[in-house]
Amino acid sequence: MDTNVFTLGHDGHGRMSGDKRREQILQTAFDLFSHRGFSGTTTKDIAKAAGVSEAMVFKHFASKDELYGALIEAKTCHEGLKKYPWEENEGVIAAMEAKDDFGVFYHFALKALNKHQEDIAFMRMIFYSALEGHEIAERFFQSFVGEIYNFLGGYIKARQKDKAFRKVEPRIVVRAFMGMLIHHSLNNILWDKKRTLLDIPNEEAAKNFAEIILRGVAVQEG
């Protein structure tokens, strides 16, 4: 009687099912790795933060490397962030059908900026991975960003055929636009956390970036 059944689903202490514990360790490791990088995080730290012994960590993952690999795979393949900024984004889809160019860029930008803000840890981890040279992160970037280039690049190409956009290499335009978005998020996350250089809500950033890119590629007197 008075067992600790009620702590079963909780984070931290108490007996947990194998699967649940595994996921919890993964999440804990994610938080730490994203803050301090791979070699800056110890397995002891992870165990302590997860509320288990270090041995438990190695029951679920054969090595620190394997844990890291499982983490990246989980975060880049199976979880929500793989969702592209146009999925479940009626704004973008509706705008595309209506050939509302501003709407396409605006809703795309807003979704991307909001997503970055919600998943700072993921952004940090991807950056760490890229710097540390884990190929799995590179592969994610290749495929994920590749899709984005195809999507946005395709739209630009279509609008060029309509004579609505001027003649530019679409992929350069995509790079310019993605640059605005990612760089803006990076500033907010990394270098200008207090936003002393520029402090604007995502809506305003999205609106301005969309305007700039649109005027940048539209044929004159649009």
Next chain:
Amino acid sequence: MDTNVFTLGHDGHGRMSGDKRREQILQTAFDLFSHRGFSGTTTKDIAKAAGVSEAMVFKHFASKDELYGALIEAKTCHEGLKKYPWEENEGVIAAMEAKDDFGVFYHFALKALNKHQEDIAFMRMIFYSALEGHEIAERFFQSFVGEIYNFLGGYIKARQKDKAFRKVEPRIVVRAFMGMLIHHSLNNILWDKKRTLLDIPNEEAAKNFAEIILRGVAVQEG
């Protein structure tokens, strides 16, 4: 006879003056830190790569932290990279005087992209520093990038007064433009080293980015 006098100025082995050795260790540490980050680099690695014993490293620097601090300070304060993209850049200066808007953005962009390409190690180190949260790197960014915002932002404001540019917050335009440049370099350095997504020379990138930003802020029918 047959002493190793001739190796004195060399890298690696042979007796060296204190100052020279100190600088050499600093440079060696820079190469390693920029590749593997702070906690991913050991003092043993540094000593080995510099061709001296580990004890020598600690004769010149009291601790690994101090070595890292000296490194960042040297690279951000005393060396060439602190140079802003408009210094010793006749293209930008001449274009500004002539109010050649395209020239200003083009030469600025080209200089920045070339600089990034020449100093990949520095770019990597700054990124690592930002992720790892070394305040000295943050201070560098604050002041260095702050200057850039003032410079480019000032030019945009002036051209708005001339009624040549439309009404936009200049700092947002700067962020958009810097985003294109830094993001493009970041792709080349980090994620798309083989340039499968986009493979263009810096001149073309600079031209296209300048064109986009210019059309993005110019008043219609310019």
Next chain:
DNA sequence: ATACGGTGAGTAAGCACTCACTTACAAGTA
């Protein structure tokens, strides 16, 4: 009664850092 969640107490290797000690060499002296 046994399978499974969980641990304490290891181990060997690696870490930043120290110290007693050995060179190499330029300047001074005869």
Next chain:
DNA sequence: TACTTGTAAGTGAGTGCTTACTCACCGTAT
């Protein structure tokens, strides 16, 4: 020229601590 000598460059062999990882062993729910 040869010999001394002070100083600064340079090191091998450690120090104590931390690291990733292991293993024999519990406790409890079914």
